[in-house]
Amino acid sequence: xxxxxxxxxxxxxxxxxxxxxxxxxxxxxxxxxxxxxxxxxxxxxxxxxxxxxxxxxxxxxxxxxxxxxxxxxxxxxxxxxxxxxxxxxxxxxxxxxxxxxxxxxxxxxxxxxxxxxxxxxxxxxxxxxxxxxxxxxxxxxxxxxxxxxxxxxxxxxxxxxxxxxxxxxxxxxxxxxxxxxxxxxxxxxxxxxxxxxxxxxxxxxxxxxxxxxxxxxxxxxxxxxxxxxxxxxxxxxxxxxxxxxxxxxxxxxxxxxxxxxxxxxxxxxxxxxxxxxxxxxxxxxxxxxxxxx
Numbered sequence: 475x476x477x478x479x480x481x482x483x484x485x486x487x488x489x490x491x492x493x494x495x496x497x498x499x500x501x502x503x504x505x506x507x508x509x510x511x512x513x514x515x516x517x518x519x520x521x522x523x524x525x526x527x528x529x530x531x532x533x534x535x536x537x538x539x540x541x542x543x544x545x546x547x548x549x550x551x552x553x554x555x556x557x558x559x560x561x562x563x564x565x566x567x568x569x570x571x572x573x574x575x576x577x578x579x580x581x582x583x584x585x586x587x588x589x590x591x592x593x594x595x596x597x598x599x600x601x602x603x604x605x606x607x608x609x610x611x612x613x614x615x616x617x618x619x620x621x622x623x624x625x626x627x628x629x630x631x632x633x634x635x636x637x638x639x640x641x642x643x644x645x646x647x648x649x650x651x652x653x654x655x656x657x658x659x660x661x662x663x664x665x666x667x668x669x670x671x672x673x674x675x676x677x678x679x680x681x682x683x684x685x686x687x688x689x690x691x692x693x694x695x696x697x698x699x700x701x702x703x704x705x706x707x708x709x710x711x712x713x714x715x716x717x718x719x720x721x722x723x724x725x726x727x728x729x730x731x732x733x734x735x736x737x738x739x740x741x742x743x744x745x746x747x748x749x750x751x752x753x754x755x756x757x758x759x760x761x762x763x764x765x766x767x
Contacts, residue, residue, distance in 0.1 A: 482556040483547035486563070487540045490588055493528035494536045497586075504529060509571055509585045511578050523571040524564065529586035539588045546592070546599045553602055554660070559595075562656045566594020569652030570645035577644045580723050590645040594653020597675075601657045604668040651679045722748050 497504040509526035513519045530536035551559040570590025574583075599606070600622070607616030617625075658665040658672060665672045725741050737745070 480548040480551045482559055483544065483551050486547070486560075487543060490528050490530075490540065491536065494530040497529040498532075504586070507586075509574065509583075511575055511581065511583055514575060515579065523568050523575075526571065526586045527567040527588045527591055530588070531586065535587060539592050543588065543592050543595060546596045549603065550595050550598050550657075554657075558660055561660075562594055562598045562653050563591045565656045566649035566653040567591040569594070570647070570649030573648030574644045585645065587645075590649025591653075593646045593650040594656070597650045597654040598657035600675075601654055601664055601668065601672060602661070604671050647679070647682065651676075654679070 493507075497507070507522060507525035507529055509522050510519075514522050530539065547559065547563075550562065554562075567588070567590050570593070574585060596608075600608070607618060608622040654672075654675065721744060725737065725745055728736055728741070
């Protein structure tokens with residue numbers, strides 16, 4: 475009868491469900507609280523780093539996240555208490571969104587969902603209960619938690635590079651890492667007792683982040699295997715020239731940070747294409763009549 479309460483997990487699920495429902499019903503609510511780099515950086519609407527976690531794309535997105543939060547959140551709250559549970563959850567939400575903010579700082583980009591926070595809770599659970607397996611819906615077996623953690627980060631990283639499924643994989647990865655680190659900081663004994671698992675997961679995460687830092691936008695994971703990636707069609711919702719301009723901005727930042735030799739063949743080709751186009755435009759002459767042709 476004196477068991478620790480997991481009421482906080484339930485309340486968080488209820489509040490997220492209500493807020494998401496309001497977003498389903500009102501585009502104005504969604505636009506005001508959604509994650510949007512331009513609004514955060516230019517308009518200083520920092521609250522979006524948190525409020526976007528209470529919005530979801532649809533009922534399926536909401537239900538999947540809330541079931542995951544229920545399954546893992548109760549164990550974390552039961553073990554650590556409400557205050558530390560909330561610190562891990564919202565720390566992971568903000569951490570995941572900060573990584574997304576860096577990756578998409580030049581993009582017209584919007585995202586929402588509690589996935590970053592949920593992933594932080596899942597990884598905290600893996601640290602606290604390393605012997606526990608992680609199961610999947612409708613699958614009659616589980617896998618070791620540490621193996622799930624590495625596989626999850628690898629998939630999220632690959633998804634970031636391939637833009638798979640319109641899912642915010644970068645927020646997943648950032649949230650998972652921050653959740654793991656906060657749990658380790660709060661309970662260093664758990665990290666010491668499971669040092670090998672902790673170091674394996676942390677090392678894998680840091681390697682992915684280092685790669686992401688030096689290749690921030692469009693070098694696909696497929697490049698690891700030496701094959702030239704197919705050129706993707708640009709989204710219909712984004713003008714081609716605008717996408718190209720954003721890609722060039724990232725290339726110029728990369729040159730400033732690491733020099734010309736750090737560019738991939740695809741990046742050099744794009745830069746040469748844009749340079750030649752600008753030169754042709756500069757050499758062209760306006761018709762004497764002033765009429766558009």
